[in-house]
Amino acid sequence: MSEDHAPRPIRVALSNDYEIALLGLAQMLASYPDQVHVVALTTEVAMTHDPDVILFDTFGRLFEDDPKLGKVVAENDALVIVYSWDDYPEEAARRAGAAGYVSKRASAQELVAAIVAIHDGHEPERVEDDGEAVMTWPGQALGLSQREAEMLTFIVRGLTNDEIGRRSYLSINTVKTYVRTAYAKIGARNRSEAVAWGIRHGFESTDDTGL
Structure with a gap:
C-alpha cells in the first residue's frame, strides 16, 4: 500500500x-x-x-x-x-x-x-501568520491570554520571574507584566494565591522530567 x-x-x-x-x-x-x-x-x-x-x-x-x-x-x-x-x-x-x-x-x-x-511523508503547507490563533488553552474562558496562562503554569511549577525570563527569552519586565495582568484576571494578590488558584484550576503539571 x-x-x-x-x-x-x-x-x-x-x-x-x-x-x-x-x-x-x-x-x-x-x-x-x-x-x-x-x-x-x-x-x-x-x-x-x-x-x-x-x-x-x-x-x-x-x-x-x-x-x-x-x-x-x-x-x-x-x-x-x-x-x-x-x-x-x-x-x-x-x-x-x-x-x-x-x-x-x-x-x-x-x-x-x-x-x-x-x-504520509510530505511537508505540510505553511500556515500564514494572520495574527489570529484558534487553539484553546487553560484559563481562556476566564480571559487569560496564552502568555498569561503559561506564566501561571511556570509559577505553579515554582519558577521565579528571573528563571521564567531566562528560559523563555523574555525580559524580566515583560514577564512581570504578564504575571501582573494574570494576577488581576484571577483575583490573586500574591504568588501564594496564584499557585493555589492554579492548582484548583488544572495548572499543576504532571510532568516529572523537568522543564
Whole structure:
C-alpha cells in the first residue's frame, strides 16, 4: 500500500502536561473523524494505545531544555509532531527528533491536513501568520491570554520571574507584566494565591522530567 493511500483514520495520541489543555486540542480534532482518530490524551511519556502519530503540544513548556520531548521521541515508535507557538521554534523541535512541526496559528482543518501530510511523508503547507490563533488553552474562558496562562503554569511549577525570563527569552519586565495582568484576571494578590488558584484550576503539571 502506498504512503498516499495509507489507512485512515490516522491514530493520534495527544501529549501535554495538562489534561485541560489536551481536552481543548481533542475538541479541535473531533470534527475530522474520517482523517484522524484520537486514541489517547496523555501526560505520560510512553504511549499505550499504539498511535501512528503523537501530537506534542508545547503549552507550558520551554524549548531551551525540554527533556520530555526527547523522551517521547526516544520511547515511542510513532511519529512525533510538535504543535507550538513560534517561541518554541521548529529548529529546537527538529533537534529533539520531531518528525514535523505545526504552528498554533493553524486552524483545526489546517492542523488535520498537516498531521495527514507528515504521516504520509510530505511537508505540510505553511500556515500564514494572520495574527489570529484558534487553539484553546487553560484559563481562556476566564480571559487569560496564552502568555498569561503559561506564566501561571511556570509559577505553579515554582519558577521565579528571573528563571521564567531566562528560559523563555523574555525580559524580566515583560514577564512581570504578564504575571501582573494574570494576577488581576484571577483575583490573586500574591504568588501564594496564584499557585493555589492554579492548582484548583488544572495548572499543576504532571510532568516529572523537568522543564
